[in-house]
Amino acid sequence: MNGYAWLGLAIVAEVIATTALKASDSFSKLGPSLITAIGYAFAFWCLSHSMKTVPVGVGYAIWSGVGIVLITAIAWVLFKQKLDLPAMIGMGMILAGVVVINVFSKSAGH
Incomplete structure (x- = not known):
């Protein structure tokens, strides 16, 4: 599997x-707490595989940027957390940064 596929799995797991973690209620609920621990362990295992071919700076930028946007979208839908205009503009800028790295940067190593 290539490094970016490993990175994608890492992001989904994270x-x-x-x-x-939000659903675990400060680790007071067993099921969500186990999913949290296993999910983070799997995410870092996948991330370690991605680092064999993906440059660490690029990988971490994609990991954090996509993760922030996905978590914010999930929080908005599942937990009814509100997003104001500056938050949405910021998310758009994060996504734009990930696109710029992947489309235009020679550092991405595609």
Whole structure:
């Protein structure tokens, strides 16, 4: 599997783990707490595989940027957290940064 596929799996696992972390109610609920621990462990395992071919700075920028946007969208839908205009503009800028890295940067190593 290529590095960006591993990175994609890492992001999905981290988003699931972070969503479960909110649902764990400070680790007081067993099911979500287990999902959190397993999800983060799997996310970092996948991230470590991605780092074999993806430059660390690029990988971390994609990991954090996509993760922030996905978690914010999930929080908006599942937890009814409100997003104001500056938050939405900021999310758009984060996504734009990820696109610029992937489309235009020679550092991305595609």
